[in-house]
Amino acid sequence: MKDWRYWLAEERGTLLAFGIFIVMFAIYSANHPAGFTANVVQTAANKGVLLAFVAMAQTLVVITAGIDLSVGMIFTLTNCMASWLVVGTGLETVFGVLAVLGTGLICGAVNGAIVIYGRLQPIVATIATGAVFFGLALLLRPVPGGSVNEDLADFLTGRFFGVVPASLLALLVIVLIVWVPFSRSELGRAAYAAGSSETAAYMSGVPIRRGKFLAYTLAGLLAAIGGLFLTFFTYTGEAAYASGNAYTLFSIAAVVLGGVSLFGGKGSAIGAIFGALAFRTIGDLLFVFDFDPLWQPLFQGVILLIAVSLGAFALFRVRNRLEWFL
Amino acid sequence: MDGAAPLFRMEGISKRYGGVRALEKADLTVTAGSIHAILGENGAGKSTLIKVMAGVVAPDEGAMSLDGREVTFASPAAANQAGIVCIFQELSLIPELSVADNIVISDPPKRFGMIDRKAQRRIAEEALARAGASDIHPRALVKDLPLSRRQMVEIAKALARKPRILILDEATSALTAADVAKVFAVLKRLRSEGLALLYISHRMNEIAELADHCTVFRNGRNVASYPAGSKSDNEVVELMIGREYSHIFPPKPVGASAATPVLEARNLSWADRLDNISLSVRAGEVVGLGGLDGQGQRELLLAFFGVLRGLRGEVLIDGKPVSIASPTAASHGRVGMALIPEDRKTEGLMLPMTVRENLSFAALDRLSKAGIIDRAAEQRLIDDMVGLLAIKTAGLDIPVGALSGGNQQKVVIAKWLMRQPRIILLNDPTRGIDVGTKQELYQLMRKLADAGAAILFYSTDYDELIGCCDRVLVLYDGAIKRELVGEGITEHALIATALNIHGDDRRTGLGGKA
Numbered sequence: 001m002k003d004w005r006y007w008l009a010e011e012r013g014t015l016l017a018f019g020i021f022i023v024m025f026a027i028y029s030a031n032h033p034a035g036f037t038a039n040v041v042q043t044a045a046n047k048g049v050l051l052a053f054v055a056m057a058q059t060l061v062v063i064t065a066g067i068d069l070s071v072g073m074i075f076t077l078t079n080c081m082a083s084w085l086v087v088g089t090g091l092e093t094v095f096g097v098l099a100v101l102g103t104g105l106i107c108g109a110v111n112g113a114i115v116i117y118g119r120l121q122p123i124v125a126t127i128a129t130g131a132v133f134f135g136l137a138l139l140l141r142p143v144p145g146g147s148v149n150e151d152l153a154d155f156l157t158g159r160f161f162g163v164v165p166a167s168l169l170a171l172l173v174i175v176l177i178v179w180v181p182f183s184r185s186e187l188g189r190a191a192y193a194a195g196s197s198e199t200a201a202y203m204s205g206v207p208i209r210r211g212k213f214l215a216y217t218l219a220g221l222l223a224a225i226g227g228l229f230l231t232f233f234t235y236t237g238e239a240a241y242a243s244g245n246a247y248t249l250f251s252i253a254a255v256v257l258g259g260v261s262l263f264g265g266k267g268s269a270i271g272a273i274f275g276a277l278a279f280r281t282i283g284d285l286l287f288v289f290d291f292d293p294l295w296q297p298l299f300q301g302v303i304l305l306i307a308v309s310l311g312a313f314a315l316f317r318v319r320n321r322l323e324w325f326l
Numbered sequence: 327m328d329g330a331a332p333l334f335r336m337e338g339i340s341k342r343y344g345g346v347r348a349l350e351k352a353d354l355t356v357t358a359g360s361i362h363a364i365l366g367e368n369g370a371g372k373s374t375l376i377k378v379m380a381g382v383v384a385p386d387e388g389a390m391s392l393d394g395r396e397v398t399f400a401s402p403a404a405a406n407q408a409g410i411v412c413i414f415q416e417l418s419l420i421p422e423l424s425v426a427d428n429i430v431i432s433d434p435p436k437r438f439g440m441i442d443r444k445a446q447r448r449i450a451e452e453a454l455a456r457a458g459a460s461d462i463h464p465r466a467l468v469k470d471l472p473l474s475r476r477q478m479v480e481i482a483k484a485l486a487r488k489p490r491i492l493i494l495d496e497a498t499s500a501l502t503a504a505d506v507a508k509v510f511a512v513l514k515r516l517r518s519e520g521l522a523l524l525y526i527s528h529r530m531n532e533i534a535e536l537a538d539h540c541t542v543f544r545n546g547r548n549v550a551s552y553p554a555g556s557k558s559d560n561e562v563v564e565l566m567i568g569r570e571y572s573h574i575f576p577p578k579p580v581g582a583s584a585a586t587p588v589l590e591a592r593n594l595s596w597a598d599r600l601d602n603i604s605l606s607v608r609a610g611e612v613v614g615l616g617g618l619d620g621q622g623q624r625e626l627l628l629a630f631f632g633v634l635r636g637l638r639g640e641v642l643i644d645g646k647p648v649s650i651a652s653p654t655a656a657s658h659g660r661v662g663m664a665l666i667p668e669d670r671k672t673e674g675l676m677l678p679m680t681v682r683e684n685l686s687f688a689a690l691d692r693l694s695k696a697g698i699i700d701r702a703a704e705q706r707l708i709d710d711m712v713g714l715l716a717i718k719t720a721g722l723d724i725p726v727g728a729l730s731g732g733n734q735q736k737v738v739i740a741k742w743l744m745r746q747p748r749i750i751l752l753n754d755p756t757r758g759i760d761v762g763t764k765q766e767l768y769q770l771m772r773k774l775a776d777a778g779a780a781i782l783f784y785s786t787d788y789d790e791l792i793g794c795c796d797r798v799l800v801l802y803d804g805a806i807k808r809e810l811v812g813e814g815i816t817e818h819a820l821i822a823t824a825l826n827i828h829g830d831d832r833r834t835g836l837g838g839k840a
Contacts, residue, residue: 002463003465006424006463006465006466007465009467010424010465010467181439181440184440184441184443185439185440185441186434186436186441189423189427189431189434189441192420192422192423193420193423193431195422196420196421196422196423197419197420197421197422199418200418200419200420200421201420201431202402203382203402203414203418204402204418204420204428204431204432204483205401205402205403205406205431205432206431206432207403261422264422265420265421265422265423266422
């Protein structure tokens with residue numbers, strides 16, 4: 001009867017992020033010299049999906065009340081790897097893609113193992129592993145270079161039927177085969193439960209450790225998919241320290257914009273995807289309005305601050321209670 | 327009742343936490359199709375007993391058997407598997423998940439490896455209906471529900487697991503009268519379906535209404551087992567009393583203090599936890615707060631200390647109404663209040679910081695000039711305190727976490743004494759500290775009172791209340807039930823009032839047995 005109201009409450013964060021993105025993108029394309037064309041959408045999508053993949057990765061970990069400061073470095077490492085391996089004949093390319101994705105899984109699993117079984121703080125553990133991943137990336141690509149199977153790259157960064165950006169479709173497919181099963185699986189729910197109240201989850205016999213481990217591992221996988229797409233867009237591999245760190249920090253911003261609670265237990269990767277797309281659009285907006293690039297970081301920061309505060313107001317209202325102190 | 331053979335049996339179960347023995351060779355036998363009540367005062371070992379049963383803690387020794395076969399539970403999940411389900415006092419619900427998610431949490435229905443949400447919804451609705459709580463929407467988030475509704479969800483969650491043995495630990499403590507009636511009907515039906523129920527409650531009238539069999543615990547041992555109704559309430563209270571008296575208390579002053587009240591409360595109420603509380607504490611007086619754990623004593627102290635919002639009623643200091651909005655306001659100016667918190671590790675101390683830093687935190691404003699700490703004055707005051715309380719530490723510059731529990735507690739107390747408070751609120755300050763330090767604290771408390779402090783002292787240890795207090799106010803359900811004065815402070819009176827034996831239980835409306 002009142003089911004839709006509950007649905008609305010559950011999806012509020014995601015819908016808010018969706019709304020912010022739509023508004024921003026409407027302003028952007030309305031003011032773009034070329035207007036709302038397939039080309040503009042394709043370019044925006046290709047830039048947006050990279051952060052979207054990394055933000056999805058961050059979401060999984062944040063849901064467990066953790067944080068992954070190594071996602072950007074997994075993204076960088078897999079980019080460097082792909083620039084070596086995703087080349088040559090069809091079979092070689094397939095092997096290369098699998099190797100890159102496998103590496104992402106291993107990176108995520110290492111993070112998970114250290115945090116869950118080693119009982120280290122996620123923030124410290126992932127700073128350390130992130131440095132290791134970057135070190136490996138640097139060994140693979142001391143200087144930018146390499147190449148990629150261009151047929152595959154062009155196919156995945158082009159358009160379907162002349163209008164739909166292939167990268168967006170790829171994002172949709174990944175959502176359907178990674179996020180949807182995860183969020184509806186028993187282990188996915190365990191990840192949420194662990195993030196919301198680990199004691200209560202333990203008392204209820206929830207498989208907390210396996211749930212969290214899966215979340216960290218899949219986060220590695222998603223970051224690697226992001227790294228793969230970066231290679232498809234740039235045709236090269238580069239161990240860029242600043243870019244890796246920027247992706248990590250932007251992913252946290254995107255996750256918060258997308259209504260995922262940093263306290264854990266709440267939020268969806270769909271929200272984080274819209275958060276990521278919205279975040280990217282902020283940068284593009286400044287471009288179409290001919291802002292001096294020097295101003296860009298400052299404005300990006302201010303807009304982000306405003307958007308994040310929108311979500312925080314509700315928090316103030318809810319937490320005004322005794323538990324707040326105890 | 328057909329089961330002559332016991333369904334579940336515990337034999338010789340012992341459990342120690344550090345040096346404290348929580349259970350000492352305890353036995354328990356549970357039969358199918360009956361409701362078994364467990365009685366005992368605070369710290370008698372009831373909670374540990376059910377934690378052992380539910381696989382939350384592992385016993386140090388002893389054996390458990392189910393259907394005659396020996397069993398051990400490595401985790402709550404393992405106990406659930408065996409059909410033992412516990413509704414804990416501290417709720418085990420996950421706040422950010424929905425009611426339905428919570429009900430099926432330990433074993434969600436699955437289709438193609440994913441959670442089947444339709445089936446989940448059906449199970450949740452069934453379970454809620456069985457628990458008599460079909461007014462709760464399965465999609466509502468648990469964190470949005472009031473406490474009494476959460477407790478009903480907790481019960482529904484337990485029922486959805488199809489238990490053979492259901493343990494209810496104070497499961498009705500947060501319920502409204504209407505809900506209690508519903509839950510009782512459910513429990514009686516479960517009994518007739520052949521479940522074994524273990525019922526832990528401090529409400530004697532509930533036990534009289536429900537139980538078939540009772541077991542009394544004291545000092546970690548089961549001291550008596552008898553069919554329900556075969557003993558009078560007074561006999562039961564006698565069984566619950568009887569610990570060794572090992573504490574030495576300072577002598578109390580003779581005659582009531584004639585000083586004017588320093589701290590007064592008039593009709594203080596807060597949420598549904600404090601109910602119309604009026605009290606006064608005079609200078610030089612030690613007033614105890616008694617009653618079972620969790621009847622609003624903590625909230626009362628927090629209310630005085632300015633922690634609670636939305637307080638109704640009046641607080642008076644020296645006869646003048648004041649409004650205390652924060653702990654800072656409570657400790658400053660003419661109020662001069664100090665609260666020694668219950669959990670020194672989180673609310674009292676910054677464990678990694680040094681003894682010196684911890685000691686001067688609360689008094690920094692008094693020790694500094696223009697924002698700069700006067701180190702000489704700080705040192706003098708710290709030396710005084712270390713001497714007064716005989717704090718044993720290898721130095722002032724070691725982390726306070728390195729001290730023993732008793733000495734840590736002394737640091738917490740010293741920290742507040744550095745402000746020379748006129749009103750001292752103590753929240754169960756002797757929990758988990760050794761007997762020697764306890765005695766020192768009793769002496770100190772009396773010394774401070776003699777020097778003119780007004781002391782409000784909550785303790786879960788009845789001996790302490792008897793030994794230290796000039797008056798004791800016994801709380802039940804957020805209200806003061808009785809005031810005991812001087813010679814009238816006896817263990818029997820404390821326990822009887824704590825259990826609310828004399829007087830009816832207005833919340834359940836079931837009528838108490840006098």
